[in-house]
Amino acid sequence: MTQSISSLYFPNEPKQPTVVSSHAKSQAATDALGKVFDNRGVYFVADYDKSNGNYIADVDGNVYLDVYAQIASIPLGYNNPALIEAAKSDKMIRALVDRPATGNFPGADINEIVGDILKVAPKGQDKVWSGLSGADANELAFKAAFFRYQAKKRGYLTPFTQEELTSVMKNEAPGSPDLAILSFERGFHGRLFASGSTTCSKPIHKLDVPSFKWPKAQFPAYKYPLEKHIEENKKEDERCLKIVDDIIQNNQIPVAAVLVEPIQSEGGDNHASAEFFQGLRDITLKHGSLLIIDEVQTGVGATGVMWAHERFNLQPPPDLVTFSKKFQSAGYFFHDPEIIPNFAYRQFNTWCGDPARMIIAGAIGQEIVKHDLVKRTAEVGNYLYAKLEKLAEKYPKYLQDLRGKDRGTFIAWTLESGEARNKFLSDMKTVGVNIGGCAEDSVRLRPTLVFEEKHADILVEAIDKLLSTY
Amino acid sequence: MTQSISSLYFPNEPKQPTVVSSHAKSQAATDALGKVFDNRGVYFVADYDKSNGNYIADVDGNVYLDVYAQIASIPLGYNNPALIEAAKSDKMIRALVDRPATGNFPGADINEIVGDILKVAPKGQDKVWSGLSGADANELAFKAAFFRYQAKKRGYLTPFTQEELTSVMKNEAPGSPDLAILSFERGFHGRLFASGSTTCSKPIHKLDVPSFKWPKAQFPAYKYPLEKHIEENKKEDERCLKIVDDIIQNNQIPVAAVLVEPIQSEGGDNHASAEFFQGLRDITLKHGSLLIIDEVQTGVGATGVMWAHERFNLQPPPDLVTFSKKFQSAGYFFHDPEIIPNFAYRQFNTWCGDPARMIIAGAIGQEIVKHDLVKRTAEVGNYLYAKLEKLAEKYPKYLQDLRGKDRGTFIAWTLESGEARNKFLSDMKTVGVNIGGCAEDSVRLRPTLVFEEKHADILVEAIDKLLSTY
Missing domain, CATH: 3.90.1150.10 (Aspartate Aminotransferase, domain 1)
Structure with missing residues (x-):
């Protein structure tokens, strides 16, 4: 036994x-x-x-x-005694009482802390950026996606134009462009303003909150038990993929990224096939949109794999994978070096995450592997x-x-x-x-x-x- | 000595x-x-x-x-040894390893933790809501302001209409209304999407990020030394207040709240007089907009008072006061009980703050008072x-x-x-x-x-x- x-x-x-x-x-x-x-x-x-x-x-x-x-x-x-040990460590005491502006003055243990998190990164991902909650992680990923999308058009190292520098201060294009994140009906991605604009599961999450007019596609609604409805569910995949394709092609606001949960969790534990997700990957590649997988609820082992989307064998791997919840720390994984913006202070804020919570995440990863x-x-x-x-x-x-x-x-x-x-x-x-x-x-x-x-x-x-x- | x-x-x-x-x-x-x-x-x-x-x-x-x-x-x-003591406390260990969904399952020490934070609340404020960073605190305050603004029109306990419940799922009015936060040129309030839309200090904070088309007023630009330019600076106050009044009256999108720093910090340490802030309070009252004071950088003692806006003697006190940075925890203070939304799960997310950081905030407040x-x-x-x-x-x-x-x-x-x-x-x-x-x-x-x-x-x-x- x-x-x-x-x-x-x-x-x-x-x-x-x-x-x-x-x-x-x-x-x-x-x-x-x-x-x-x-x-x-x-x-x-x-x-x-x-x-x-x-x-x-x-x-x-x-x-x-x-x-x-x-x-x-x-x-x-x-x-859990392993986490209690991490909580009592000298490293933790320092992280708690000397909270760093990690982007400016990281501590001597930063490579160890980040490295521990990366030890359990999704397959194909080898870099990370840290945030504070699931909604924060998603919005940071949106920013990264918008930066990358514009950099592809502009050239990674091309400086901003004077018009961009001026117009952005008025929240106007071209400096502040109209770009969209495409998400799915019944999806949940958080409750801040941009994340809330992509969330589409219950009215109570969104009522009275101004939103970006970003499009929603339909997530497959399968018939159960799955083994008795294989053909119908396959057609459902195709129907939903076509909607995604149509929106990216025709939406008035360009779709910089498609955002999706591997299993729609808050929205009802709605599953979709590997083929559906592979189709999404292909469509995003075809149109030059990024693919963001929201693993805030599905990540860190509960689905029987470390990251739920690893079952889908996406090639190339998703551009951004967000995490929070069971990792007790938040942020996104990525692999393309050009997801790191061309200039400093673009993906930035005072704390850039919380090393105290990142230490806990590292300890969680270690215990998961060990046992x-x-x-x-x-x-x-x-x-x-x-x-x-x-x-x-x-x-x-x-x-x-x-x-x-x-x-x-x-x-x-x-x-x-x-x-x-x-x-x-x-x-x-x-x-x-x-x-x-x-x-x-x-x-x-x-x-x-x-x-x-x-x-x-x-x-x-x-x-x-x-x-x-x- | x-x-x-x-x-x-x-x-x-x-x-x-x-x-x-x-x-x-x-x-x-x-x-x-x-x-x-x-x-x-x-x-x-x-x-x-x-x-x-x-x-x-x-x-x-x-x-x-x-x-x-x-x-x-x-x-x-x-x-600091007092914070090291807090970091080593049993209460802290629990907060770190048993991170609660504070809105659903707060711990037995929640009233003590929240109470310690409230001991150093700004004058006139006796309630608090907790977040994770300055940008998060501001966006949570925006949400609270939008809820309150709509509740004033609708009636606090009036249920949502079917039209609101349906339209919000499409990010459309009336469920997702077009409402604005009015902020100031040279102001800084964070770099997420809604907070970023109110930030107006440097292009690098905002480039390539879609934004809400919210208006900006002008913050007084004084001549120095102040004692030699009293009359000119008074006129500057009047000029800037008139701009605020005009925007609230004429802006196409209703201004639910005015957001301002007591001293524009990131934007250059731009000071304004108590009379200017009193004028802002009066204008918001006249038009039924809320007043949000962003004390993320100015709060917690550095200006020689606990909260910088306490020097302005605003009556009634600001509707929301946000904090982060030196408090090491984030959120907003308020006093009107109806800032708490009429129904559960409106101002909500998985963690609703971080008790570990809130414990540190309480210890900071205690040391500040003690010494x-x-x-x-x-x-x-x-x-x-x-x-x-x-x-x-x-x-x-x-x-x-x-x-x-x-x-x-x-x-x-x-x-x-x-x-x-x-x-x-x-x-x-x-x-x-x-x-x-x-x-x-x-x-x-x-x-x-x-x-x-x-x-x-x-x-x-x-x-x-x-x-x-x-």
């Missing part, structure tokens, strides 16, 4: 959830918070000191198996998926369109309505599980990379127990 | 700079970095382990008096300014338009050209000082809050020594 990584990391991990069913302390702390901070999204106030491995504790003493993991962003379980956690996640995912398939047979109304087969623990399914889904998510706490949703009507599993068969058993039993009362 | 805070914090702080004049190791590390990361802005590779108090060391053994302080962002000196560092900075600034005035008499060509009198150590001056300024900044390293510029032709002093008379003496002597060779 494979050694249990969770037992190695977490000798005191709970054996099962504890549900005390009181939420008084959590409610009181949330109410207090509401006087000074937006508390409207708070589910509960956590006790991170008592959280351990795959279990999150709240301040009332409830201990939940956590398959949501801070919106898909805890990689190695709560209070082969991507392979383990693939195995555990297969184990879990098979059990969920059986549950789907037992409760077809509550586990529709099960998806994520052979995609590690990156699994989702759909309920018959948003109300049914919300009730399910909330009720799962009564059987000891913290679980999240995606789209309006779906459930998404986003456990850590140290989620094992024994945790899968507890999850499946809890779902069974709950649904047997429905 | 006042106790020396720097001696208390840094018993081993160097007594003077060390210039070894070799840069070989720094160059080698920078070259290595360039293979995987944009290294074009790197001045030198720092040795933060050996940096101490007001002195920054590089990997070659040079030790500079640092009056640039990571682009105005190191608050309490390198390796009265704002008052000390005001005193040291006056001492330094008087000495610089004498230098300006001695070298009028190299210290033109000296500004920042009675503004703590937030001091700047102008040289006769960009080339002369750049040569001065570079040459200052040969006399042991790390110093930065602003605008094309100016020098800005941005030392820490533990910069004292003895450091001011070394700085002034170094400038004198250098300029005597010109």
Whole structure:
């Protein structure tokens, strides 16, 4: 039997959830918070000191198996000893108290910190630029794509014209050109202004926010189970690729880059085939647009490979790959040296990332490699998926369109309505599980990379127990 | 004599700079970095382990008096023991290894962490929202302003219309309305897309980046010395206020908020009077626009008050005040409860800030209060300014338009050209000082809050020594 990584990391991990069913302390702390901070999204106030491995504790003493993991962003379980060691290192203390303007005055350990991150870069990528969040990573990638797109037209080392230098100060072309990022309906890429303009999953993310008038293509909507709808789904790929091609050819604003998630995550765990992504790569090459793969949610192992798009064997590799969440640090990978802008201070800001968070990312990568956690996640995912398939047979109304087969623990399914889904998510706490949703009507599993068969058993039993009362 | 805070914090702080004049190791590390990361802005590779108090060391053994302080962002000196203590705390370890989705699952210490930040909030502000950088803080504030502006028209609790819910998914009005932030020529507010659209100081910040077509007003351009040009400068205030009033009345896109720095920092340390800012407050009230004060660079003590706009006695206080840099954490303060959006998940993202950085901010605030560092900075600034005035008499060509009198150590001056300024900044390293510029032709002093008379003496002597060779 494979050694249990969770037992190695977490000798005191709970054996099962504890549900005390009181939420008084959590409610009181949330109410207090509401006087000074937006508390409207708070589910509960956590006790991170008592959280351990795959279990999150709240301040009332409830201990939940956590398959949501801070919106898909805890990689190695709560209070992982390897990360605690990194957090206590001298390198970390310096990064915290002497926060550098990394672009101007990087520290002596910068090559080590960046090198550790690059050790787990996607295949074909060997350079990185650092940011602070998924939205930030995407917007930095947009900037890099716009710089590169214009440099291709202008010549990499060609100086700016006087007209560009003057017009840009008025936010006018040619210095501030009208260029677009093409993204997909149901995609999610963040909530700042440019990233928000590419996001297209729910109105609440965007209402009242001015936006760039950038186009949206359609992402394939497959019929499930996939093996029974091969021809139809292939036609769906072709239909969607044609839309992309048409938009790039005809859009009034030139499309500098196509932005896509390997699996649309927030938008409902919508999968598409390798052929679809290869088609996207070909279309971008044909038109001279860049290809940006947003791996903010899919990256770092959860899908059973380190980076989800590596399954697609894209040639050449994507121009930019953004990351955040499970890497606990943010930024983009790239390979073309000319993605680094021709002059200093173009891709720049005061901090250019956060070495403290980059150190954590390096430690995460190292642990993943050391314990082969991507392979383990693939195995555990297969184990879990098979059990969920059986549950789907037992409760077809509550586990529709099960998806994520052979995609590690990156699994989702759909309920018959948003109300049914919300009730399910909330009720799962009564059987000891913290679980999240995606789209309006779906459930998404986003456990850590140290989620094992024994945790899968507890999850499946809890779902069974709950649904047997429905 | 006042106790020396720097001696208390840094018993081993160097007594003077060390210039070894070799840069070989720094160059080698920078070259290595360039293979995987944009290294074009790197001045030198720092040795933060050996940096101490007001002195920054590089990997070659040079030790500079640092009056640039990571682009105005190191608050309490390198390796400050109080921050090291915060960095080693259990609370910090948890924040680093169990990074929460703060909007959904805040930790048990959230009220303490937020409370510590609010202890040093600007007068009249009692709530906060957290982000990750200055640009992020400003864009989050823009979103809050747009939400509030629309809520005033719609009614705070009025649900969205079906038309809004549908049109927003196409990035179209009314769901995604055309609304503007009015900012000022020579202002700097960050380099993401919306913040970049409000930034108007240098072309390099903006070239090739698509932008929102938001208007710019003119910021007063005073004649110096101020006491000799009172009438002219008053007229300049009036002229600029009229432009603001005209734009808000006539701009095709409604102006939801006016965004302004208390001192335009990156853009040249351009000061304006309390009357000018009071005029802005009045104009925004008259037209129902919000007032956002960008304290990213001016905040946290350097100007001799905790927040630079507190000198203006604005009534009512600004609607939003953004911060970052010296606070080491980012976000905005506010007071109107309806700045918190009517529904959950409007002002939201995965992490909603970073508790690790918020803990540092709280510790910074506490130390500032405990050691009265704002008052000390005001005193040291006056001492330094008087000495610089004498230098300006001695070298009028190299210290033109000296500004920042009675503004703590937030001091700047102008040289006769960009080339002369750049040569001065570079040459200052040969006399042991790390110093930065602003605008094309100016020098800005941005030392820490533990910069004292003895450091001011070394700085002034170094400038004198250098300029005597010109």
